[in-house]
Amino acid sequence: MVEKLRIGVAVKYGVDVSLARADRATGLVSLAGAPRKTSDFDLNAVEEAVRVREKHGGTVTAISVGGAEAKQSLREAYAIGADQGVLVTAAGAAAWDSRAVARLLAATIKKLGGFDLFLLGEGSTDHFAGLIGPRIAAELGVADIAYVRKLTIGPDGVVAEKDLEKEIEVLKAKYPVVVAVGQEINTPRVPNFMANLKASKKDVQTLAPADLGLAPEALAPAVLIDRTAVPEVPRKRTTVSGATPAEVAGKLVEALKGEGVLA
Ligand SMILES: Cc1cc2nc3c(=O)[nH]c(=O)nc-3n(C[C@H](O)[C@H](O)[C@H](O)COP(=O)(O)OP(=O)(O)OC[C@H]3O[C@@H](n4cnc5c(N)ncnc54)[C@H](O)[C@@H]3O)c2cc1C
Numbered sequence: 001m002v003e004k005l006r007i008g009v010a011v012k013y014g015v016d017v018s019l020a021r022a023d024r025a026t027g028l029v030s031l032a033g034a035p036r037k038t039s040d041f042d043l044n045a046v047e048e049a050v051r052v053r054e055k056h057g058g059t060v061t062a063i064s065v066g067g068a069e070a071k072q073s074l075r076e077a078y079a080i081g082a083d084q085g086v087l088v089t090a091a092g093a094a095a096w097d098s099r100a101v102a103r104l105l106a107a108t109i110k111k112l113g114g115f116d117l118f119l120l121g122e123g124s125t126d127h128f129a130g131l132i133g134p135r136i137a138a139e140l141g142v143a144d145i146a147y148v149r150k151l152t153i154g155p156d157g158v159v160a161e162k163d164l165e166k167e168i169e170v171l172k173a174k175y176p177v178v179v180a181v182g183q184e185i186n187t188p189r190v191p192n193f194m195a196n197l198k199a200s201k202k203d204v205q206t207l208a209p210a211d212l213g214l215a216p217e218a219l220a221p222a223v224l225i226d227r228t229a230v231p232e233v234p235r236k237r238t239t240v241s242g243a244t245p246a247e248v249a250g251k252l253v254e255a256l257k258g259e260g261v262l263a
Pocket residue numbers: 010011012013014015031032039041042045063064065066094095096097098101119120121122123124125126127128129130131132133221223224225
């Protein structure tokens with residue numbers, strides 16, 4: 001029976017892919033200079049963590065791995081209601097791949113004394129590999145549940161509803177457990193001005209890989225992103241013309257029927 005729930009949550013300060021642009025000539029997307037934001041599902045994960053604490057008590061610790069700018073995600077987590085924020089950072093953080101990030105998160109969880117419940121997004125907004133949750137659970141040797149749409153907290157473990165598109169699977173796991181969530185689980189609150197102001201003044205604990213017993217070799221990328229390119233989509237460039245708007249509309253409807261877009 002867990003007395004005081006220790007809840008951890010991962011937040012990634014990722015690339016805002018909606019604002020990333022491809023070079024027209026090469027078709028390549030440069031993520032390095034693209035605008036950044038907190039990964040979408042991570043706001044759901046933080047919201048869920050705070051709701052669990054509000055209902056059952058305990059503490060919420062948000063952890064981000066990345067450059068100094070990732071503090072922004074921890075400030076957002078504070079504004080939603082996290083109690084503590086931890087940034088794991090070092091020079092060269094931008095090159096850390098999923099394996100390195102998961103190792104750092106797992107080592108941080110150990111360093112902080114472990115969590116009963118560790119929440120994260122089921123995929124990040126930018127790379128969406130969905131690897132971090134299973135990798136952390138494997139590093140720690142604990143249970144892992146993904147694609148969770150509803151989470152119920154019990155004294156010894158959780159009951160989670162997982163979306164299988166046509167069916168709902170109900171899973172049970174004892175603490176400690178890693179739970180990955182999507183946007184259907186809740187609607188993250190929008191912090192007000194005072195919450196944001198308070199969050200901006202809170203301290204963020206900073207850890208380096210060495211503090212976690214991880215040497216640079218353990219964080220060297222196993223997978224290198226060679227390039228990110230936007231595939232060219234051939235356009236038909238069909239033109240519809242006519243003497244009157246009604247004639248153009250009629251031809252457009254016929255063209256769309258021909259394409260199978262309209263029945
Ligand atoms: C400029 C740049 C260069 C990169 N170079 C490489 C490269 O060379 N090779 C490579 O493989 N990858 C590279 N990446 C991708 C990136 O480092 C990892 O792939 C990523 O951090 C983890 O994988 P994911 O985003 O696919 O995680 P997913 O498994 O899709 O994310 C699931 C959840 O895990 C948590 N999470 C993920 N990342 C973090 C984090 N950093 N901190 C806290 N929580 C997190 C979040 O809750 C997220 O919702 C690069 C990224 C950037 C921005």
